[in-house]
Amino acid sequence: MSPSYRTPEEVNALHERIRFLEEALEANAYAMDVLASTTAIFGDTDRNRSPELIIQNTIESIRRLLPTQDMGVYVLDNDCSFNLAYQERPGELKPDLADTVEELIRDGQFSWALHQNHPVCLPSPVDGESVMLHVVSTRTRIRGMFVARFRQAELQRYEMILSTLTMVLFNTAYALESADLFQMMDRRQKALQRITERQSRELLHHMSHDSLTNLPNRMLFSDRLSQAMERHADNAGHVALILLDLDNFKRTNDSLGHRAGDELIRKVAQDLSELLNQARERSGRHLRTTLSRLGGDEFGILVEDGQGLEGVVRLVTDVVRKTATERQIFDQPVVSSVSCGIAVYPYDGEDPDTLLGNADAAMYEAKQRGRNGFRFYTQDLNARTFRHFELENELGQAIANDQLVLHYQPKVELATGRIIGAEALIRWQHPKLGLLPPGHFIELAEDMTLIEEIGEWVLRRVCRDIQSLHMPEEDLPRVAINVSARQLRQPDLAGDFHRIIREAGIPPRCIELELTETSIMDDPQGAARVFQRLRQVGMSLAVDDFGTGHASLMQLKQIPADTLKIDRSFVKDLDQGEGHAQIVRAIVLMARTLGLDVIAEGVETERQAQVLQELDCHTAQGYFYSYPVRFADFRELLRPAVVLPVETA
Amino acid sequence: MTVAEFLEQDDALCSFSGSYNTIFTRLSDPTANVAGITEAVELDPTIAAKTLRMANSSLYGFPEPIDTLHRAVSIIGLQQMRQIVLSTIVIEHFRGLPVIGVDMESFWRHSIAVGVLSRSIARFRREANIERLYLYGIMHDLGRLLLFLRLGNRTEELINIREREQCLLFEAERELLGFDHAAIGSALLEEWGMAPAQVEATRYHHAPEEARAFPVETAIVHVADSIANSLRLGSSGERFVPPVAPETFDRIGLEMPIYEDIIGHARKHLDQMQAILLD
Numbered sequence: 001m002s003p004s005y006r007t008p009e010e011v012n013a014l015h016e017r018i019r020f021l022e023e024a025l026e027a028n029a030y031a032m033d034v035l036a037s038t039t040a041i042f043g044d045t046d047r048n049r050s051p052e053l054i055i056q057n058t059i060e061s062i063r064r065l066l067p068t069q070d071m072g073v074y075v076l077d078n079d080c081s082f083n084l085a086y087q088e089r090p091g092e093l094k095p096d097l098a099d100t101v102e103e104l105i106r107d108g109q110f111s112w113a114l115h116q117n118h119p120v121c122l123p124s125p126v127d128g129e130s131v132m133l134h135v136v137s138t139r140t141r142i143r144g145m146f147v148a149r150f151r152q153a154e155l156q157r158y159e160m161i162l163s164t165l166t167m168v169l170f171n172t173a174y175a176l177e178s179a180d181l182f183q184m185m186d187r188r189q190k191a192l193q194r195i196t197e198r199q200s201r202e203l204l205h206h207m208s209h210d211s212l213t214n215l216p217n218r219m220l221f222s223d224r225l226s227q228a229m230e231r232h233a234d235n236a237g238h239v240a241l242i243l244l245d246l247d248n249f250k251r252t253n254d255s256l257g258h259r260a261g262d263e264l265i266r267k268v269a270q271d272l273s274e275l276l277n278q279a280r281e282r283s284g285r286h287l288r289t290t291l292s293r294l295g296g297d298e299f300g301i302l303v304e305d306g307q308g309l310e311g312v313v314r315l316v317t318d319v320v321r322k323t324a325t326e327r328q329i330f331d332q333p334v335v336s337s338v339s340c341g342i343a344v345y346p347y348d349g350e351d352p353d354t355l356l357g358n359a360d361a362a363m364y365e366a367k368q369r370g371r372n373g374f375r376f377y378t379q380d381l382n383a384r385t386f387r388h389f390e391l392e393n394e395l396g397q398a399i400a401n402d403q404l405v406l407h408y409q410p411k412v413e414l415a416t417g418r419i420i421g422a423e424a425l426i427r428w429q430h431p432k433l434g435l436l437p438p439g440h441f442i443e444l445a446e447d448m449t450l451i452e453e454i455g456e457w458v459l460r461r462v463c464r465d466i467q468s469l470h471m472p473e474e475d476l477p478r479v480a481i482n483v484s485a486r487q488l489r490q491p492d493l494a495g496d497f498h499r500i501i502r503e504a505g506i507p508p509r510c511i512e513l514e515l516t517e518t519s520i521m522d523d524p525q526g527a528a529r530v531f532q533r534l535r536q537v538g539m540s541l542a543v544d545d546f547g548t549g550h551a552s553l554m555q556l557k558q559i560p561a562d563t564l565k566i567d568r569s570f571v572k573d574l575d576q577g578e579g580h581a582q583i584v585r586a587i588v589l590m591a592r593t594l595g596l597d598v599i600a601e602g603v604e605t606e607r608q609a610q611v612l613q614e615l616d617c618h619t620a621q622g623y624f625y626s627y628p629v630r631f632a633d634f635r636e637l638l639r640p641a642v643v644l645p646v647e648t649a
Numbered sequence: 650m651t652v653a654e655f656l657e658q659d660d661a662l663c664s665f666s667g668s669y670n671t672i673f674t675r676l677s678d679p680t681a682n683v684a685g686i687t688e689a690v691e692l693d694p695t696i697a698a699k700t701l702r703m704a705n706s707s708l709y710g711f712p713e714p715i716d717t718l719h720r721a722v723s724i725i726g727l728q729q730m731r732q733i734v735l736s737t738i739v740i741e742h743f744r745g746l747p748v749i750g751v752d753m754e755s756f757w758r759h760s761i762a763v764g765v766l767s768r769s770i771a772r773f774r775r776e777a778n779i780e781r782l783y784l785y786g787i788m789h790d791l792g793r794l795l796l797f798l799r800l801g802n803r804t805e806e807l808i809n810i811r812e813r814e815q816c817l818l819f820e821a822e823r824e825l826l827g828f829d830h831a832a833i834g835s836a837l838l839e840e841w842g843m844a845p846a847q848v849e850a851t852r853y854h855h856a857p858e859e860a861r862a863f864p865v866e867t868a869i870v871h872v873a874d875s876i877a878n879s880l881r882l883g884s885s886g887e888r889f890v891p892p893v894a895p896e897t898f899d900r901i902g903l904e905m906p907i908y909e910d911i912i913g914h915a916r917k918h919l920d921q922m923q924a925i926l927l928d
């Protein structure tokens with residue numbers, strides 16, 4: 001039984017109180033939830049540490065605490081002014097929250113509220129509503145202001161949990177502060193990182209580059225060299241190491257001063273880099289180069305060429321030629337040539353040090369040989385490649401510079417010693433190397449496709465020489481010209497030759513073309529065809545070096561030759577005794593059977609001439625009779641009074 | 650004599666009468682809203698006027714005059730207003746009582762100073778409800794007022810002990826009675842149903858190391874009491890400055906230089922507070 005002495009009013013009051021307490025309990029439970037999750041305001045990852053997200057989290061917490069009409073957060077920026085960073089319902093309600101706040105700022109109530117540690121409820125222009133201001137601040141610093149408008153009736157109900165609001169905003173302030181600090185730290189760290197990176201890059205550059213020319217220094221160069229060698233360890237590519245030293249640099253330094261010396265080094269470095277850039281561009285992609293200043297007046301060039309050694313040598317030739325030039329150094333002309341030493345991986349060393357040492361030795365040799373040039377470390381490469389390229393270059397100029405000459409070796413009738421003709425032999429009067437025999441350059445000319453040009457030149461010169469004899473046509477000697485296999489492949493060799501002869505007014509029979517057995521055998525059908533055409537226009541043909549090319553009788557029969565020329569190797573042994581004559585005997589016999597003439601070359605002794613005659617070979621050429629001679633001398637020999645030694649003894 | 654016997658002697662002294670009692674009851678009702686609080690305060694014109702003057706004082710520094718209690722409550726805050734009104738009622742209630750042995754003016758000046766200093770410390774700690782500490786400060790020595798009232802002419806004995814022993818007054822109280830004014834005051838507050846934090850802060854304001862549940866509040870009142878004594882901002886009968894327990898500064902957690910600002914802030918408002926509350 002409950003006591004019944006309470007009045008109805010008291011009962012109502014008690015009911016009211018219970019309702020209130022229940023509501024308060026519920027609100028407090030919400031408040032506790034919010035408090036339990038205030039850490040969410042901070043966020044704990046980098047992603048969450050932006051002020052926008054912190055404010056978003058704050059608003060979400062407050063929504064669970066308070067029923068507001070509208071709310072917003074002002075954040076203090078770096079210029080100490082308040083900016084509306086968030087508004088729940090911008091522009092929806094009149095008057096706008098932002099406008100109300102402007103009013104409060106003007107009145108000074110806003111700044112007053114900044115110094116209160118609790119929510120401040122100010123009258124709103126709207127009836128029954130209040131505007132709440134709550135500072136967002138840490139213990140030491142104001143971060144912003146929370147503003148809200150709500151119904152007064154509701155505020156009374158939620159009065160209990162306003163301290164929760166204070167706590168939430170306190171957390172917000174600290175979250176903003178830590179976000180600020182994190183951002184600052186982040187910025188500093190990034191700046192520091194940038195600085196460190198730049199400085200390490202610079203340091204690395206300083207360590208690996210020469211300060212005067214900004215080229216890689218010895219350290220980086222060695223490194224690149226090792227890398228390049230590794231890259232080509234398993235393939236056929238070459239790595240050429242070129243050491244380059246300015247000739248007489250010390251003299252420049254001594255006479256013009258170190259500053260001038262430095263300037264010269266800088267200019268040479270610049271020229272070299274440009275040169276290498278051009279070379280790289282020309283080569284497409286397959287040429288890789290590294291230029292380095294190794295110290296003093298010494299440069300290093302590293303060349304990798306997947307295509308072989310050709311490109312490398314071409315480049316060095318270029319470097320030597322183009323670097324040796326006059327430069328203006330502080331208005332003084334300075335001529336400086338360079339000497340290069342080249343070592344090539346894998347020939348000249350398996351490791352960088354050996355390669356460097358050998359390139360150095362080669363450079364020293366280049367200096368010894370009079371500077372302004374290059375030397376390969378490997379002697380064989382020197383002989384082959386260096387000469388090859390120099391000659392190639394010079395051979396191109398040889399015709400224009402009138403450096404080619406013809407020597408004539410008479411062909412003699414053995415029985416009478418009478419000169420019946422000659423073989424025209426080409427020589428190159430090289431400005432430095434002297435008179436070069438064809439063996440030194442014909443192959444090169446063939447490679448360079450200069451051979452056609454040279455072939456024509458020979459024919460024209462022979463024609464001119466024959467003309468200049470001013471002899472009756474029937475007395476004219478027959479002159480043999482050597483034709484190479486490559487010339488045979490000219491589209492219309494016969495036509496070209498015939499035209500030249502006709503223009504010169506020389507009877508075609510005066511020109512004999514000699515083709516080696518070997519080159520005929522390379523392309524028997526082609527040779528037969530050309531020979532046929534040449535025969536038609538009246539020129540005669542000889543098979544040179546016969547007996548060395550394994551021509552079958554059948555093939556020989558198909559070739560419309562007039563003469564077989566017995567190779568000097570068979571002739572040489574003729575004076576050695578009976579047994580050695582067998583091959584010559586067989587060749588002569590065979591020629592006779594096929595209806596061909598026979599001539600022997602390389603006759604050096606009287607005995608050889610004698611044996612040849614015995615073997616039914618009646619014409620010959622060789623030192624026994626005459627060395628190849630200049631045309632003027634040949635002309636003398638043709639005079640009727642001259643008779644060469646006859647085998648009569 | 651025990652503290653309980655001490656309090657039981659005179660009911661009238663320990664409870665409010667008339668409108669004060671009504672206001673006190675209404676304020677303590679958690680269901681009370683702004684209108685309810687306003688209504689209660691208006692029951693007593695003196696309290697209403699003093700409360701409004703408090704709200705308009707420099708302590709709150711509101712940029713515009715606050716002309717109604719209703720506005721004062723909503724601006725200063727419901728909780729805060731409760732504490733302000735309570736402290737006003739307490740001062741009004743005890744001010745009229747005939748007390749021998751203490752200068753009432755000086756006693757209340759001391760109490761208000763401790764209130765303002767406590768509030769100021771809380772403010773620098775950026776606590777949410779600083780009026781709470783103001784109330785604790787104002788009421789911390791109520792026990793002594795009760796003590797003097799009860800002792801009547803025997804107060805002289807107490808003073809004699811203090812003079813003879815050259816000790817602090819609360820030590821003399823313990824010698825004479827076996828307990829001191831802090832025990833009396835806290836017992837009274839407990840009876841009134843005041844917050845446990847206030848009871849403990851009052852109980853241990855001379856022995857802050859013994860406060861278990863509310864050490865910070867206790868430390869604040871303890872420090873404020875010492876500051877008020879050393880600055881001679883009124884007196885509740887002490888001749889010497891009660892020594893500050895060093896660990897209380899750590900507990901409050903403010904840097905020492907900040908106390909300069911705290912004292913400056915308190916001094917600035919003290920005279921105005923005194924004028925409002927004691928005229």
